[in-house]
Amino acid sequence: MEFYPQSLVSLIKHLSKLPGIGEKTAARLALHILRSSDEDAKALSRNILEVKEKIRFCSKCFGLCETDPCKICLNMSRDHTMLCVVEQPNDLVALEKSGAFKGLYHVLHGALSPMSGIGPDALRIRELIERIKTDEIKEVALATNTNVEGEATASYLAQVLKGYPVRITRIATGVPVGGDLKYLDEITLRRAMERRESI
Amino acid sequence: MEFYPQSLVSLIKHLSKLPGIGEKTAARLALHILRSSDEDAKALSRNILEVKEKIRFCSKCFGLCETDPCKICLNMSRDHTMLCVVEQPNDLVALEKSGAFKGLYHVLHGALSPMSGIGPDALRIRELIERIKTDEIKEVALATNTNVEGEATASYLAQVLKGYPVRITRIATGVPVGGDLKYLDEITLRRAMERRESI
Numbered sequence: 001m002e003f004y005p006q007s008l009v010s011l012i013k014h015l016s017k018l019p020g021i022g023e024k025t026a027a028r029l030a031l032h033i034l035r036s037s038d039e040d041a042k043a044l045s046r047n048i049l050e051v052k053e054k055i056r057f058c059s060k061c062f063g064l065c066e067t068d069p070c071k072i073c074l075n076m077s078r079d080h081t082m083l084c085v086v087e088q089p090n091d092l093v094a095l096e097k098s099g100a101f102k103g104l105y106h107v108l109h110g111a112l113s114p115m116s117g118i119g120p121d122a123l124r125i126r127e128l129i130e131r132i133k134t135d136e137i138k139e140v141a142l143a144t145n146t147n148v149e150g151e152a153t154a155s156y157l158a159q160v161l162k163g164y165p166v167r168i169t170r171i172a173t174g175v176p177v178g179g180d181l182k183y184l185d186e187i188t189l190r191r192a193m194e195r196r197e198s199i
Numbered sequence: 200m201e202f203y204p205q206s207l208v209s210l211i212k213h214l215s216k217l218p219g220i221g222e223k224t225a226a227r228l229a230l231h232i233l234r235s236s237d238e239d240a241k242a243l244s245r246n247i248l249e250v251k252e253k254i255r256f257c258s259k260c261f262g263l264c265e266t267d268p269c270k271i272c273l274n275m276s277r278d279h280t281m282l283c284v285v286e287q288p289n290d291l292v293a294l295e296k297s298g299a300f301k302g303l304y305h306v307l308h309g310a311l312s313p314m315s316g317i318g319p320d321a322l323r324i325r326e327l328i329e330r331i332k333t334d335e336i337k338e339v340a341l342a343t344n345t346n347v348e349g350e351a352t353a354s355y356l357a358q359v360l361k362g363y364p365v366r367i368t369r370i371a372t373g374v375p376v377g378g379d380l381k382y383l384d385e386i387t388l389r390r391a392m393e394r395r396e397s398i
Contacts (some may be wrong), residue, residue, distance in 0.1 A: 003292040004266055005253070005254055005265045007249040008254060011246040011249070011250045014242055017235075018232070019233055020224070020227070027289060028289075029218070030219075030250065030287065031289060033217070034217050034218055034251065034254055038251060041248065041251045043209075043213055044210075044214070045245070045247040047206065047210040048244040050209070051233050051240075052232070054206045064203060064207060066205060066206060072234060088230075089230065091205060091297065092201040096271070128376070150211055194233065
């Protein structure tokens, strides 16, 4: 890397801080940026600053937005009695893309992970309880990931929310549509079999 | 993607123009940038502009530099009678890292590829001949890649340079050091066997 000019070394160093980008990939990206048009490079540079300047967390659901509250929270055609709890903004986006949910969201910004020192206070759980207390919520659908941390978070939330007059649900686990049984792990298969349904 | 705020969508769009970065990776990178510190984001943004502003091609070897001629061309402790011809600036860097070459370089900025419409005029071949004519070059080591385009370029250059009083060499092909024979292609193995040496 030290054989590149100083400014290129600096760009490579910063690009390799991005997740999944090693030094070699960073060098490839940096050389691409160097070769790209002035407009493209300027747009990329400006967009990085804009994202940091403009994007806020919605004060209601903690999803990403440029105007607070976010468009989803303001959308009166959505079901304001349903909350879907997700770990991260991209989980929200994945669900929105699927079109499966027409209620409101609540983004925790993480999952419980005692190993990494992430306890309930590090997540937006207090705010979730506040929403359930003050808004007219009828159902809370827990859509945290189905890995260890996500399951632990869902169990914890189910426990914490037990005292409130809301229906608490969890997204179903099973074989993904289009999935190939031979590539699936045993736990998923076992659960899918246990929860088999009459057709 | 349309479910993210506008400025984030724009950043994702620009990041996915980078080589090997699909839309999902771009979204992951964009969210990382959003979560990173203000300093990191600003430094990345500034570095992108700086690279475009500061980095030039050396007017002698066409390698990357911030001051023209580049440090390698100015380094009088290097052998100025030897030229190593490479396709791209990162090939030059790879050779520099290896420490195997102490002469000067000439970067073609590509390889001959009739399929992609890249002919001799698109490369820095005219400038290479000019250097051979005016500078005191004794050897030209052709270190273009060993794929079809690189080999074609090396053959073409060997042909074109035949009339000049320089020794023309080509980097050796064979089994990479630390290589595992069973993973190597047949052509490499055949060549390595043909060029076997007494020990």
